[in-house]
Amino acid sequence: MTDAPFILDRGESLWRQRVSQFFAKPSAYISFGLLVLLLLIAVFAPWIAPQNPYDLAQLDIMDGRLPPGSKSMDGKTFWLGTDEQGRDMLSAILYGLRISLFVGVVSTFFACIIGASIGVFAAYKGGKVESFVMRLVDLQLSFPAILIALVLLAAFGRGIDKVIIALIIVQWAYYARTVRGNALVERNRDYMEAARSLALPRSRILFSHLLPNCLPPLIVVATVQVAHAIALEATLSFLGVGVPVTEPSLGMLIKNGYDYLMSGKYWISTWPGLALVLAIVVINLVGDRLRDVLNPRLAK
Amino acid sequence: MLAYLIRRVGQALLVIAAMATIVFLSIYAVGNPVDILANPNADAKEMAEISARLGLDKPLWEQFGLFVWNALHGDLGRSFVFNEPALKLIIQRMPATLELAFVALIMSIVIGIPLGVWAGLKPDAWSSRTIMSGSILGFSLPNFWIGLMLILLFAVQLKWLPSGGRGPTTNLFGIPVSFLSWEGLRYLLLPAFTLALYKAALVIRLSRSGTREAVLQDYVRFARAKGLSPTRIVLVHVLKNIMIPVVTILGLELGSMIAFAVVTETVFAYPGMGKLLIDSIGRLDRPVIVAYLMMVVVIFVVINLIVDLLYAALDPRVRLQESEG
Numbered sequence: 375m376t377d378a379p380f381i382l383d384r385g386e387s388l389w390r391q392r393v394s395q396f397f398a399k400p401s402a403y404i405s406f407g408l409l410v411l412l413l414l415i416a417v418f419a420p421w422i423a424p425q426n427p428y429d430l431a432q433l434d435i436m437d438g439r440l441p442p443g444s445k446s447m448d449g450k451t452f453w454l455g456t457d458e459q460g461r462d463m464l465s466a467i468l469y470g471l472r473i474s475l476f477v478g479v480v481s482t483f484f485a486c487i488i489g490a491s492i493g494v495f496a497a498y499k500g501g502k503v504e505s506f507v508m509r510l511v512d513l514q515l516s517f518p519a520i521l522i523a524l525v526l527l528a529a530f531g532r533g534i535d536k537v538i539i540a541l542i543i544v545q546w547a548y549y550a551r552t553v554r555g556n557a558l559v560e561r562n563r564d565y566m567e568a569a570r571s572l573a574l575p576r577s578r579i580l581f582s583h584l585l586p587n588c589l590p591p592l593i594v595v596a597t598v599q600v601a602h603a604i605a606l607e608a609t610l611s612f613l614g615v616g617v618p619v620t621e622p623s624l625g626m627l628i629k630n631g632y633d634y635l636m637s638g639k640y641w642i643s644t645w646p647g648l649a650l651v652l653a654i655v656v657i658n659l660v661g662d663r664l665r666d667v668l669n670p671r672l673a674k
Numbered sequence: 675m676l677a678y679l680i681r682r683v684g685q686a687l688l689v690i691a692a693m694a695t696i697v698f699l700s701i702y703a704v705g706n707p708v709d710i711l712a713n714p715n716a717d718a719k720e721m722a723e724i725s726a727r728l729g730l731d732k733p734l735w736e737q738f739g740l741f742v743w744n745a746l747h748g749d750l751g752r753s754f755v756f757n758e759p760a761l762k763l764i765i766q767r768m769p770a771t772l773e774l775a776f777v778a779l780i781m782s783i784v785i786g787i788p789l790g791v792w793a794g795l796k797p798d799a800w801s802s803r804t805i806m807s808g809s810i811l812g813f814s815l816p817n818f819w820i821g822l823m824l825i826l827l828f829a830v831q832l833k834w835l836p837s838g839g840r841g842p843t844t845n846l847f848g849i850p851v852s853f854l855s856w857e858g859l860r861y862l863l864l865p866a867f868t869l870a871l872y873k874a875a876l877v878i879r880l881s882r883s884g885t886r887e888a889v890l891q892d893y894v895r896f897a898r899a900k901g902l903s904p905t906r907i908v909l910v911h912v913l914k915n916i917m918i919p920v921v922t923i924l925g926l927e928l929g930s931m932i933a934f935a936v937v938t939e940t941v942f943a944y945p946g947m948g949k950l951l952i953d954s955i956g957r958l959d960r961p962v963i964v965a966y967l968m969m970v971v972v973i974f975v976v977i978n979l980i981v982d983l984l985y986a987a988l989d990p991r992v993r994l995q996e997s998e999g
Contacts, residue, residue: 518930528955529700605816612818647819658814
């Protein structure tokens with residue numbers, strides 16, 4: 375499989391070839407299927423969830439801290455128990471997953487675009503610009519992401535938008551480095567010389583010739599980074615500097631359950647945690663598979 | 675070498691100065707700590723008094739100038755909440771964090787190297803595959819959740835270990851440490867293990883690839899031809915050679931462990947500097963936040979500087995390259 379020919383068969387596009395390579399391993403169906411399922415759940419959470427966990431009119435404080443499987447005052451079943459305000463944990467998790475995935479995907483998307491543009495520009499320019507950008511990248515990457523994010527959020531305050539901005543600032547450097555490394559190789563290729571000798575405008579050379587050829591490793595990094603971003607957001611929210619209480623992500627839900635953990639009320643923290651772990655593992659598995667397909671040289 | 679030393683130290687000071695500016699401006703430009711510190715019924719006059727006492731009524735550039743001047747004299751301001759020098763508060767809590775980081779470091783080596791060497795010797799065995807999948811989990815799972823689950827299992831369900839806090843301490847050269855007594859060690863086990871997991875995953879990867887490379891080398895083949903037992907080859911010849919990269923990387927990672935202890939300390943209510951940082955962010959206690967961050971920046975810069983200088987001392991090519999570029 376890894377030796378799949380790179381010569382295009384007539385009638386079969388590169389894209390279709392890659393797709394069939396991706397699914398050559400049966401386990402890829404499972405991880406990809408789970409990922410699609412999680413995304414669907416996140417998108418349609420308001421329609422699937424048994425209750426709207428943030429509509430206070432639907433909550434009854436008498437239902438607070440019920441263990442999984444208990445009945446509510448009006449006869450509904452809380453399959454995963456309730457939190458201290460009588461909120462159905464299953465609904466809270468569905469909504470929390472929505473927020474966690476949203477933060478992870480959006481921040482990664484923008485960080486990827488910003489980082490990749492800076493990286494490809496630096497590689498193309500070379501010289502002083504490149505060494506300045508790369509010094510900056512090295513400096514930022516020498517500090518752990520969690521610390522930079524903490525400083526930023528201590529300064530910004532809480533909020534989904536602020537978490538996303540902090541995660542973009544934390545992540546752009548990875549993409550800049552990945553793209554720049556790849557662009558250094560690509561910029562000496564023949565097609566680049568051809569583009570330059572045709573005297574194409576610089577922006578066109580950069581964005582329609584150089585960047586597309588740097589994409590495959592970028593896609594792999596971006597997929598895995600979504601999982602990192604989700605984990606980082608959960609950690610920040612757990613520390614109390616992430617999302618606000620009114621829009622809890624999975625990390626916030628775990629934090630809410632933390633106080634009840636000692637008294638044996640495990641479900642408030644455990645179920646959101648498992649949902650978080652499932653999301654992170656599934657994204658990593660898909661990312662690994664993509665790495666095998668898009669970058670055969672790095673395959674284990 | 676001297677020219678390289680001066681340049682490199684100069685760069686390090688520049689980084690510290692730049693980070694000081696960024697940290698100060700980002701922490702001081704937003705929020706008003708007076709709102710949190712003042713009694714809710716305080717009128718405008720009382721608020722102004724508090725503001726003046728903390729020096730918050732001055733323009734930002736003046737506050738910054740004062741901060742730089744005092745910082746150069748080793749004074750990073752007084753905590754708004756404790757009314758004690760911020761640096762003192764941090765240094766008081768530093769032994770706890772360093773102890774946690776060191777115990778975690780040792781745990782990650784003790785867990786990581788044997789597993790990594792095993793996976794490197796038998797790359798295709800199912801046990802090795804399990805180890806490698808485990809190391810991916812160690813990398814990607816959120817650390818705080820693992821900590822919570824360990825508390826749930828060992829403290830709440832089994833009641834073997836305490837769920838948090840720091841155990842009794844004994845003085846070692848005047849520094850309070852808790853690893854010398856069993857009771858103190860019991861408090862350290864869970865947080866240190868949680869903190870160690872991520873680095874253990876890293877050590878597994880490093881020692882696996884190191885072992886896979888080493889077993890193909892001539893000296894291993896020679897040792898085998900000489901009739902040495904496989905155990906001796908692995909324990910003496912292979913292990914020695916993979917230790918070099920592992921120790922280098924772990925030395926570099928010590929700084930990130932101290933930073934990551936913020937999360938572990940919060941989960942286990944462990945009274946170290948990380949817990950202090952999170953509490954201070956919640957209370958808008960700016961001088962403590964700034965002092966903590968400056969402390970960590972200095973630790974990072976110093977670790978990087980030492981590693982770079984050691985490399986330059988050992989490998990002349992590094993200094994030549996630097997002076998050319």
